[in-house]
């Protein structure tokens with residue numbers, strides 16, 4: 386049994402972490418912290434659906450008080466906040482899974498360019514392992530600091546990887562058209578996220594200007610062994626959770642759907658949370674509230690275009706579920722513990 390703390394416990398990701406970890410047989414949640422609370426409050430008061438399920442207070446974060454209370458900390462914090470938390474936790478031999486973007490980008494200059502802030506903990510970037518189990522399981526086993534991937538990057542990287550490493554794809558013309566539910570933006574108040582703004586509308590935003598672009602390009606470039614750029618078109622959809630990405634991959638030469646499907650099936654054959662599916666209609670409904678990423682392939686032979694559809698729950702495989710999967714790998718627990 387390990388003791389875990391959740392910092393940022395009252396946000397959408399923190400709340401989902403609590404829900405998943407309550408089902409985990411090897412974990413005891415022992416510390417919860419948030420920011421905008423006037424006093425120490427039982428979590429069942431702040432999040433009433435947890436009443437009677439978790440008897441624990443949520444505190445205003447005080448990192449010195451947090452340290453002795455857990456073996457591993459999940460940080461479900463807005464970007465930049467982790468810079469003042471991670472060094473202290475690592476110095477005290479704690480394991481950390483950071484769900485923000487702060488340690489995902491290997492080049493601090495690129496982080497600073499896209500997030501428009503100074504990177505305040507450059508020395509720990511090298512210690513961070515990018516927490517995508519399907520690619521980095523062996524490194525995750527030995528890591529003390531996990532940079533848990535972003536939601537859009539998870540669906541994109543899993544959707545593109547097998548085709549990319551097969552060498553069949555033109556690396557200069559990858560297009561990712563992405564749709565996300567509103568929880569992707571977090572629980573903070575913002576006019577753009579009001580019901581009346583989001584309902585009955587589909588909004589294209591940050592086209593080719595979204596902060597997840599450099600993260601996706603970083604991972605694809607490593608896999609391809611050369612600089613790989615994408616065109617990235619995110620959209621906000623009036624639903625709570627879920628991401629659907631339609632990914633356009635130009636093939637260098639024609640291939641059959643059977644051959645391409647085999648490549649994907651072979652790549653993911655031992656993966657507990659990636660399903661290569663053949664059904665006609667792809668829907669976020671098939672993965673929401675689960676840690677699965679479903680991937681389907683369509684081939685347009687005339688245009689030599691492979692279309693990959695990748696769906697996840699942004700709060701689970703895109704955040705807290707993946708974080709728990711990483712924890713399971715770090716501690717040698719069954720990888721699916723708490724997640725099926």
Ligand SMILES: NC(=O)c1ccc[n+]([C@@H]2O[C@H](COP(=O)([O-])OP(=O)(O)OC[C@H]3O[C@@H](n4cnc5c(N)ncnc54)[C@H](OP(=O)(O)O)[C@@H]3O)[C@@H](O)[C@H]2O)c1
Pocket residue numbers: 392393394395396397398399418419420421422446460461462463464466484485486534535536568569570571572573699700703704
């Ligand atoms: N939402 C998603 O789908 C998703 C997916 C992947 C990754 N992520 C990343 O995960 C992180 C959390 O996202 P979220 O959607 O859960 O955000 P959120 O709903 O806005 O929650 C943020 C949480 O952090 C707490 N917090 C903020 N500043 C703090 C500080 N200085 N000290 C202690 N606690 C502080 C907030 O406290 P209060 O509750 O008191 O305000 C809140 O509980 C972000 O970095 C986000 O980019 C999110």
